[in-house]
Amino acid sequence: MEITLVEGDITEQRVDAIVNAANSTLLGGGGVDGAIHRRGGPEILNECRRLRAARCGRGLPTGQAVATTAGELPARWVIHTVGPVWSAEEDRSALLRDCYANSLRVAAELGAGSVAFPLISAGIYGWPAQDAVAQALTVLRDAAPAGVGQARLVLYDRATLDLAERVFRAG
Template identity: 70%
Template sequence: MPSLNIEVVTGDITTQQVDAIVNAANTSLLGGGGVDGAIHRKGGPAILEACRALRASHYGRGLPVGQAVATTAGRLPARWVIHTVGPVYSATEDRSPVLRGCYTNALRVADELGARSIAFPLISSGLYRWPKDDAIAQALAALGAASPATVEVARLVLFDAGA
């Protein structure tokens, strides 16, 4: 079993040349703002069509928070997009296990697909208001504890140098 090489870079998640790009989706799977909107815009209509098919079949009520599912990557420089829904940050409830689950479930899906490389955005740190420093700590904790079967490289793509 290969060991997981974790990389942290600054950049645009939509330009990462990896097997799978992770989308910080909303439960509808039908696009939105932030990372989700960027992935749908740059990936093109094939991603939305695949998401609509998922909604029509397995996820009629939407993708549950913390879960992950894959679609085509459309025009993105990847084979797949793995959609996961992060939790909204709460100062009164510890939702960090759910946030870490987004990373581990996305890795599980990537393994099922046979992906060798995967790029993650900083899940929940935008519209869902998770503090960036803790979001990074949660991502690295989840990825550091993982032992995927096929994924060799996990890249955490930070949108700006401030993160």
Template identity: 70%
Template sequence: MGTPHIVLVRGDITDQQADAIVNAANSSLLGGGGVDGAIHRRGGPEILEACRALRAAHLGKGLPTGQAVATPAGRLHADHVIHTVGPVFTREEDRSALLASCYRESLRVADGLGARTVAFPAVSAGVYGWPLDDAARIAIDTVRAADTSVAEARFVLFDEEAYAAFAAHLG
């Protein structure tokens, strides 16, 4: 156990080759927009079938915010997809702990799978409205503080603005 090496990549998370790819999912686990939709489309029906099985088994009300669960990766270049539900940003309530939990819980699930490389998106920084600079700070700080068997935590950032925000916090 230790701290993973953090790598930043500008690109499409569905093109990544890793032991596990993290999906910024919605609580239904049944696909959606953004990263979630892209992972489901590219990964194929095996991911949706596994998510439906999880909902039928023990996640009938969906996956709670800040938690994580794994499925097979279907046609992605990975063994597993780790689904985590990020919080929606609001100025009325500090939900930073829930966002940090997404990264901690994803690493915990990755450890249970024996994953050594994990590709993360910028959880909650898209349609969920989390300010990019703060999302990057929480993500980098949380992964840096993690005690995990994951050797490489790769942040896959879709555009130059996100890449720059994460690079600024990586130092």
């Protein structure tokens, strides 16, 4: 699987699927989640409500992933995953890696050949950016589900892109 690192806005990525760093309610929020819901329009929220009614009644568990339409976004699908909140007392890195692995699994099930990821948990959930990049790249380098040929890690600013490139080269 080809891995690329880019600076940009996840909602503008022209790929088959974008990954949403969602909250467990699947009903929108701040950060990446809010941006995806705003730019994608009401179709995404409507499908999220149907998912809540059908199979995610208590919300989407951390590390799991589900898909909806992408609404008005340039992608075909949005894959929603709930990242863990950073903790200095408890190692939650396996849950963070699960977000990437399960999103790739869902992408393969959908037939998505290209997937764009934000840096999951590195925003309001407080995960240190360098480790968040390392956890993402660990999964993206090792997991290559059939049919998914491209994974793009979309970083929100130049400093984070520079950091990600250093981690990528060291890896």
